[in-house]
Amino acid sequence: MAVERLSSMISSLSDIQSRLQQLRNAPPSLLKSSMPFSSPSIRHDFQQLKELADTIRSDSVQEALRTATNSERADKSDLNRNGRRETRKRRRPPSPDSPQPFIPYDTRSSSLFPVTSDEPPALRAHELAGYIREFNPTHSCKLHIWTRIPGSTQLGNPAVVRFTIRDVLVCYVTMAYAPSDPVLVIETEKKSPHSQSDFLVYQSLSQQIAKMLQSHPRVSFQSLMNLMCTYEGIFIDRCTSCERVLSAEGHVPPVVRIWLDAGKDSKGRWEPRHASCPQT
Known part of the structure; x- marks a missing residue:
């Protein structure tokens, strides 16, 4: 008898669920319909809703619902109609990361400054003015001798040269010499004739040049000026290591410059790098 009673309850609840599924589309269809509420089809839908409500309120269905609720509370096995699907989702291993492109190691030799046999000799104090006169017409960067007394033509000791890249940077180079x-x-x-910049990018650049x-x-x-000219595109050049303009740490453009020797038949070049990027 208990099995027949339980089977009858399950049958009643299954019938209720089936009728609910059929009536799910009734409210939207009633709202979208242009027929008056007195039409036979609409009256039929309302009649089905009323009959379903009466069936749910009946003693047999209410008893079946109470029995199902008590059974669910007593059963701690976490039964779920979509249990297999959810378990499969939980146990699915995480998707592997996309493979990263292989970056071959650069086998060319690198250095802080070019090491060549035809490097010009060290500049002397009396040659500085002539070098600047030859440098300025052939470069977009400009050099000027800075003096504490405006209009003075005598080279000080130490000598101070102002290096300018228009709309990019201004820096001062201090040089000493003995008679x-x-x-x-x-x-x-030595302290420069100007105060330190408040911008992190120029502070990082000064530290890099000092190192x-x-x-x-x-x-x-002359070698230092060749290096300084490479900073003309400091805000647009990409790091040759990570191929980004701004570094991931600090959001600073590539202030490091590495000289790479190209070989016997071609010239080397300066490559921009971030200070935080590995040197390959």
Whole structure:
């Protein structure tokens, strides 16, 4: 008898579910219909809704609903009609990351400054003005001798040269020389005639140039100017390591410059890098 009673309850609930599924589209169809509410089809839909409500309120269906509720509370097996599908979703392994393109290692030799046999000799104090006169007409970057006294034509010691890239940067290079040996030596410890920039990109650039000069204290002024000219596109050049303009850390453009030797038959070049990018 218990099995027959349980089977009858399941049959009643299944019938209720089936009738509910059939009547799901009744409200939208009633709203979209242009027929008056007194039409036979609409009256039939309302009659079905009324009969379903009466059936749900009947004692037999209410008893079946209470029995189903009590059974669900007593059963802790987490039964779910979509259990297999949800379990399959939970157990699905995460999708692997897309394969990254292989970046071959650069086998060319690199250095902070070019190492060539035809490098010009170190500039002397009396040659500085002539070098600037030859440099300015052939470069978009400009050089000017800075003096504390406006209009003075005498080269100071230390000598200060202002390097300008229009709409990009202005920097000052301080060089000292001895009367007995007038070779210009770039200084990194002396204070420049201007205050430090408030912008992180120029602070990073100053630190990078200072590191390079500390590693190569006898580098010529001409080599330093060739390096400085490469910063003309500092805000648009992409890092050759990560191929981004701004670094992921600090959002600074590539202020590092690495000299790469191309080989015997061609010239080398400066490559921009971020300070945080690995040197391949």
